[in-house]
Amino acid sequence: MQSVLEPSAAAAGPSWRERLAQAVPFLVLAPSLAATLIYVFVFTGWTLYISLSNSSLLPTYKFIGLKPYADLWANTRWNIAYHNLFIFSAFYVVGAMAVGLLLAIVIDQRVRGEAIWRTIFLYPLAVSFVVTGTVWSWLYTPDTGIQLFVRSLGWSNFTFALTTDRNLALYAIVITGIWQSSGFAMALFLAGLRSVDQDIIKAAQIDGAGVFRIYARVILPTIAPIFLAVMVVLLQFAIKTFDLAIALTNGGPGIATTFPAIYVYDLMFQRGQIAQGAAAAIMILAALAVVLVPYSLWLVWRKRREGKNG
Amino acid sequence: MSALTVHNLRKSFGAVEVLKGIDLEARNGEFVALVGPSGCGKSTLLAMIAGLESVTSGEIRIGERLVNSVAPKDRDIAMVFQSYALYPTMTVRENMLFGMESRKVPRPEQEATLARVAALLQIEALLKRKPGQLSGGQRQRVAMGRALVRDPKLFLFDEPLSNLDAKLRVDMRTEIKKLHHRVGKTTVYVTHDQVEAMTLASRIAVMHQGSVQQFDEPQRIYDHPANMFVAGFMGSPAMNFIPAELTTEGGKPALTIKLADGETATLALFDNVASRATSKQVILGIRPEHLSRYDPEARAQKPGMVSLHAPVELVEPTGAETIAVMRLGDLEIVGRFDPDEAPSMGEEILLGVDMAHACLFDPATRQLI
Missing domain, CATH: 1.10.3720.10 (MetI-like)
Incomplete structure (x- = not known):
């Protein structure tokens, strides 16, 4: 992601066409990147946290350590x-x-x-x-x-x-x-x-x-x-x-x-x-x-x- | 004694006949080149000698033994492929040992052979590497090494140099020639490059459309091509073909050729080929190097020299020589000049034609007269 963003940010006054050409890969990838980020990493993190909480029927966020394990x-x-x-x-x-x-x-x-x-x-x-x-x-x-x-x-x-x-x-x-x-x-x-x-x-x-x-x-x-x-x-x-x-x-x-x-x-x-x-x-x-x-x-x-x- | 004899060999793929009765023979220790344009059947012929393609009809003998239906591994041959076909997962050493291991050669002998061949090809430093880590030229050497460790009756090369760049190709060509001198094994070498064939082979088989057009020593093929195909294929720039009519000049046989504006030129014939011609119409074949700037003094040394006027249309200097394209009536002819006496563009050159080296072809059969 960075390597895609940096050149367009650093370039001093490229035409809008060039900007667009540089932005296209990012634009195309953005939805799947966002989905991956949210559904994989955010929810994994959430699950990890829940697994260390005292949730029972509904999720709660009271941390109780490794007891569920x-x-x-x-x-x-x-x-x-x-x-x-x-x-x-x-x-x-x-x-x-x-x-x-x-x-x-x-x-x-x-x-x-x-x-x-x-x-x-x-x-x-x-x-x-x-x-x-x-x-x-x-x-x-x-x-x-x-x-x-x-x-x-x-x-x-x-x-x-x-x-x-x-x-x-x-x-x-x-x-x-x-x-x-x-x-x-x-x-x-x-x-x-x-x-x-x-x-x-x-x-x-x-x-x-x-x-x-x-x-x-x-x-x-x-x-x-x-x-x-x-x-x-x-x-x-x-x-x-x-x-x-x-x-x-x-x-x-x-x-x-x-x-x-x-x-x-x-x-x-x-x-x-x-x-x-x-x-x-x-x-x-x-x-x-x-x-x-x-x-x-x-x-x-x-x-x-x-x-x-x- | 022949190391390889091919007799009336035919190959069909379905209804398509790709080899139409090939006769070929390689004497012991000989280097035979199969040369021809793409699709002439030369690679198929080699694959059949190797046993990788089945024989439709005819005979292939290696030594005295008929091998038509013998498996490749039992033919006692080694082959170098165009793609080198090195085993990508094995090191150079394993690549070279694979054949001996398959044949259960005793271990100490394997090691000794490997060391000898690696030294011969100067690839000792590469033995631990994998093919992917080698350059094109190095792969080429290893591919030859893999063939050499086998000590077979027959070496087969399938366009081994065509994947190398021009400079390396010339170097490797020399190496292969040296190697053949040293090892002295019977070799069949397929190439589409007539220079390779000329430089390497002791005899060349020129192939076209599934048949051998001529099978002879390189110089004889060059000087006395059997037909117009061979004449045109061997040599670069290609031989000039000029339609002509047999006439006489001062009682001696001569050729008349058409120039621009209905004019004609008469060239005295050097030898008595005229008696062999069946019709008045012939095709004069003259190689570019047998055209030169006409020099009356040199005529004394070259009795076959005749002269001709031709406008120069294009000049291509290559350094060592200069190629010039000239107009002759409706035709373009190509001459090869020493740069010092090369014509310039637009010049009307008085051209010397060395008729001593001219070939005459029958326009109907396209065969040499």
């Missing part, structure tokens, strides 16, 4: 939710990336009807998490879904009840999440694979490398930045997980698949514990920061290193 961490359900978040994120991100990469590599072999396959795999992304969750919950429910279907084929002892098992319900959400997001990962990976210079691949062929070695040593390292970008996007999907879990298991069975976002909603709007809800929201922010801050630092570092080496 202590209350939050004393709660079993929160601990399960935070624990779930890490398990879910790990399996979901790794799973979606692995499936996405595999699909991308298969499609990259110039398969027939490539556009059709690409659309099919990308399609789940167009479906909202609530719809996905609802449909998959029917599939998972023993009385209506896959179990019923397989039993109707004659395997009458077949059991498939992920969502009703408190130890497995989380993985039902993981699988559904992977189904939904692997197409997105595939699209990005495929774009990456297609951007690789064909000459490099030819050079590797002449160098005597097999297909596996060409992918492992030449192609995939070239698109490493895409891995990181996909990972960061998927991670922030994972950390925000709310509607998928609500629609699929509603946090159950019991509290087995509670996620922090669900818990925040609960505390804030169901139980009138605004301070604790804000504290929980700040913890989600912390989790996001753990992912995003190193990523942005890495981006800056890489840019600087490239700048230095030309």
Whole structure:
């Protein structure tokens, strides 16, 4: 912002055209900058303050320190939710990336009807998490879904009840999440694979490398930045997980698949514990920061290193 | 013995035939240049020799072995790409070792070869850098280094110098020539630059529209181009083509050419090409350096010299020589002069034409008579 403002302020009598030309970038950016400033930074600050207050049903501004955080961490359900978040994120991100990469590599072999396959795999992304969750919950429910279907084929002892098992319900959400997001990962990976210079691949062929070695040593390292970008996007999907879990298991069975976002909603709007809800929201922010801050630092570092080496 | 034999090679993409029966051969240790304008099929031919494009019909042999359907990695070739195609995530050292690692060459041998080639190309200081940190010329060296560590039967170069600036290109051209002398490997070199082809190659294949127009030693291609395409493509400024009619002058065969205002000029022919011509109409091909200011004294040394009046329309000094565009009837002809005797603009020059070096072409077939 400053760099945009300063030249026009410093210039001694440029024509109104020049002034306008200089002001245009700022004018165009101003609304989104203002929105970002207010909705991100001001409200984050507000939430942070509320999380240190004694707000209950309505926000109050009496500062009471870290007590809401202590209350939050004393709660079993929160601990399960935070624990779930890490398990879910790990399996979901790794799973979606692995499936996405595999699909991308298969499609990259110039398969027939490539556009059709690409659309099919990308399609789940167009479906909202609530719809996905609802449909998959029917599939998972023993009385209506896959179990019923397989039993109707004659395997009458077949059991498939992920969502009703408190130890497995989380993985039902993981699988559904992977189904939904692997197409997105595939699209990005495929774009990456297609951007690789064909000459490099030819050079590797002449160098005597097999297909596996060409992918492992030449192609995939070239698109490493895409891995990181996909990972960061998927991670922030994972950390925000709310509607998928609500629609699929509603946090159950019991509290087995509670996620922090669900818990925040609960505390804030169901139980009138605004301070604790804000504290929980700040913890989600912390989790996001753990992912995003190193990523942005890495981006800056890489840019600087490239700048230095030309 | 031939290191590479290409026999009646054809390539079609769908209905489009891009190579129409190529015959080519490279003797052991020879440097063969494939030269031609864009789209002549030279890069496709190279890719087929490398095994990167499939063969529609015909034969490719490396050594004695038919390699039509052999995978690139099993052809025992190394290739330098126009884009260099260095692996961007690997250091120079890893780039050069990659091929040997793929072929499971023993570690000590890998190190020894790397050290030898790095010294040969003077890139020892670059080994730890990544391609992104190298200049164009350095990348070019590394790309050659990656090919050299392989010790293959055949080296393939695909326009390796076209991404360099003019000065560096000339330097690298010299280096490649030296390198070929030292290493002595059979090389096939694709270029669109006829100067590169002339300077580097022991034999040149001039390609046009999917077929080899002429395959011969550089000087023979320059002096005796097989047809008007080769004549026009090789050499810069290009050869002048002047429509002419076979006549006789004092009992000896001569050429009559049209000048402005219905006037004609008669040029005595130096050798007895006239007997080979099938029609009266021919096209006289004369290179710019065989035009000069007519000097009656020099005529004694150059028996083929004849004279001609021509107004000078444009003069382009380049320093070492001066290019002049002159009018000859409806045609513009280009001459290459020593700056000391260069004509000035507007001058009506008495032009000496060195008929000893003239080529005659058949206007119908465009072939050399």
